[in-house]
Amino acid sequence: MNPLSIFFVLEQLSYNCHSRTGALRSAPQDDFYKRVLSAAKYLRKDLKKAEAIEQGLNIYQKRELSIHSIMDHLVQMDMVSIIHKQILLLPKGYEYLQNIYTDNYSAAYQAFRKEVLELLKQRNETEFTEDMISRLFFRKHSLDDISKIYFDKSNDAIAEFHSYIIKSMGKQIEDDSFVFHFCPQIFLPDEYIDENITLEVAGLDVSNNIIVGRPYPNKRYAVAGTKFNNTAIFSGYYPVITRKDKFPQAKKITMHWNVGNVLKVIHSITVKFNFDRGNFFSTDQSLSRGNSLKYLKLITTFEDDGYFEENRNFKRRQIGNEIYIEEDVTLTSFSMHLHNFHYSHSQFKKFKEQKIKI
Secondary structure: OOHHHHHHHHHHHHHHHEOOOOOEOOEEHHHHHHHHHHHHHHHHOOOOHHHHHHOOOOEEOOOOEEHHHHHHHHHHOOOEEEEOOEEEEOHHHHHHHHHHHOOOOOHHHHHHHHHHHHHHHHOOOOOOOHHHHHHHHHOOOOHHHHHHHHHOHHHOHHHHHHHHHHHHOOOOOOOOEEEEEEOOEEEOOHHHOOOOEEEEEEOOOOOOOOEEEOOOOOOOEEEEEEEEOOEEEOOOEEEEEEEHHHOOOEEEEEEEEEEOOOEEEEEEEEEEEEOOOOOEEEOEEOEOOOOOOOOEEOOEEOOOOOOOOOOOOEEEEEEOOEEEEEEEEEEEOEOHHHEOOOOOOHHHHHHHOOOOOO
């Protein structure tokens, strides 16, 4: 079997099985097969048959080198597992890729890695994941390339949007300020999707006019916000903006959600703040590129599906029509422009289209 075909499939699986924090997760088997076949077809469209075979791209549904035969081989080699139609990249498969990416952890790779980490430190940027650094080395990216791709200020729409909301709320960010972004969100089971949702918050000084809306295409998400300039903005709040020496070490926050007249959800969170790179903390700790931070979305949920439980440890109990949730969490600072929070947000899209003016 062509080693390049094995590498191609494993790399595609790595893209699908790695979160931005580098944590491994499973990929749906059928969807993954479609992605591999589509990617191979796209890459060989301008190649002659011999060239496609030489590059390991002759991967098809059934004929010649089938995706099924490659996956069977990878399972036999203990590089992947397939359980209940979910595919997981195993440590042996990950190490196979890393050996190729890093030229078997060569001296050149080690020097490149050291330079990248130093660049990130100088830029006060959250570190990349190890597999991200190794892929940059494999694809021969220079430090200048990395700076243009990841640190170009023209890509700061997210930071500009946050700054716009903060200024609209009558607040100001100084050069030495740290910011706590608090965004209450609740994910509703299907049976409650049409209920009116209201919220009260204790433990933080947020808006006097809390409103709750549905800014995402998935209307099971309800997000808190406020209204100013006759515009409702469902982006949460910025209750703490101050210097590091005045920033709290921890905060106890309680959200009282009312789900129509049928249910009350009381969600208490004790938040500790860990100062690292950047000046931004968020209850939606999700970054737009590979990074070393724990992925955290402090969304209130009362379903036992595990979807929002990654890196969280909470207790949940129900008494009558009241649900009580308690959890402790540590948030780590990062650069505001790395925040992944708003990309599917309807108001961020309008902002990018300049329908909302700064």
